[in-house]
Amino acid sequence: MxxxxxxxxxxxxxxxxxxxxxxxxxxxxxxxxxxxxxxxxxxxxxxxxxxxxxxxxxxxxxxxxxxxxxxxxxxxxxxxxxxxxxxxxxxxxxASDPIEMACDAAKELSKSTSLNVALVVWGSFGPTVIHVYESGSQINMNTRPGTVYSMTGTASGQIFSAFLPETAVKEAINKEKREGALSGRVGQARFVSKKEMDHIRDVGFATVEDPPVPGISAYSAPIFDYSDQIILAMTIIGEDQYLQSALEDTFIPALLATTQKLSAELGYRPSR
Incomplete structure (x- = not known):
């Protein structure tokens, strides 16, 4: 509002x-x-x-x-x-460039939280990283521009699974299953229930219990445009020890504040 x-x-x-x-x-x-x-x-x-x-x-x-x-x-x-x-x-x-706006916001979020921040779009092969802003901490992660995430085994992938049209989600998940280990995606595909998807929509962000890299977790939230469609996912990434120190009172609120502000600037009105 x-x-x-x-x-x-x-x-x-x-x-x-x-x-x-x-x-x-x-x-x-x-x-x-x-x-x-x-x-x-x-x-x-x-x-x-x-x-x-x-x-x-x-x-x-x-x-x-x-x-x-x-x-x-x-x-x-x-x-x-x-x-x-x-x-x-x-x-x-x-006059608005969503990617440029998201890049500026991601850079500021990384700076203010000392977390790595990735911007992910829906590409030909699924959730695809287009930018990564590193906080300067030396964490062992394999996220780079061009990285494709698992639809169900990563926080970013689950965001697209929750907010994209159901037909597109089912097609992408089935394709990932057919390709198996040869897909080259980051994250291990897993079953995600309807209840879990509903929970992601309710709270506005996603994470996974078994992250692709042990000891490093990610939390992702959607960015919508004026047509109420998800156009990006913004994902914060950091070491568990650091994330858990201020997850609920600082990091998740900062992520949601950033994505909700961007969505509003792009014309999204959740009341619709």
């Missing part, structure tokens, strides 16, 4: 940016509500979600209609985002 800070909350960063236009910041709450709800809304409902009185919200909506930021259905009276909002969104999408 879009986070619009109250104008009364002044951070040091806000102060350094100079004085803004308070009415614009206030009115943006209405636009954020329309974007988050992702469906046309009646005035009273829109005002309630955005924290406005109906009369106050209506005044903003009149101006937004004039510039095409919102539209009102003549038959139902419901409001929705208008053509100008669509133009802005499309321009933002055309």
């Amino acid at each position: 879009m986070d619009i800070a109250s104008p009364s909350v002044r951070t040091k960063e806000t102060k350094s940016e100079g004085r803004g236009v308070q009415s614009i910041e206030q009115g943006a709450k209405l636009l954020a509500a329309l974007a988050d709800e992702a469906e046309p809304m009646m005035l009273k409902d829109l005002a309630k979600v955005a924290g406005f009185a109906p009369a106050q919200a209506h005044a903003y909506l009149v101006s937004y209609r004039k510039i095409g930021m919102i539209e009102q259905d003549e038959d139902t009276g419901r409001y929705r985002l208008g053509h100008f909002a669509i133009d802005l969104g499309m321009t933002r999408m055309r």
Whole structure:
């Protein structure tokens, strides 16, 4: 969800940016509500979600209609985002390079956590590493750009297994089984139950109990785009001793915060 800070909350960063236009910041709450709800809304409902009185919200909506930021259905009276909002969104999408954005985020995550971070895409042979950012620690791992992961025997592979269409997942898993040890993939294929897949979707990340390299574990999370499709997996990798020292209170939250922020910047709205 879009986070619009109250104008009364002044951070040091806000102060350094100079004085803004308070009415614009206030009115943006209405636009954020329309974007988050992702469906046309009646005035009273829109005002309630955005924290406005109906009369106050209506005044903003009149101006937004004039510039095409919102539209009102003549038959139902419901409001929705208008053509100008669509133009802005499309321009933002055309100017965004998901891989470049993910690379910058992965590099920062590696730096802040002192963990190795891998970016994985869905390639012709399955989950394929495209970038690895090393923390500087000398850990024995065989992950390099071009590495293909097992669909079920690695954290990255399980993320794609959980969030890709079921048909594509079954086809990839069957192909991996047919190839066996000759596949060249990292990770040993294993049976993953529907319950395990549901758990990954619920918590938003995946890991495996028996990692490909003993003593080194990985945790992976998905990155989605505006069409709600998974486009990347981001995976943190480190020695068990170091990972376990701050796994639940630092490392997993940092991973999820990074992937969720990237997804939001690429237009993903989980409420849909």
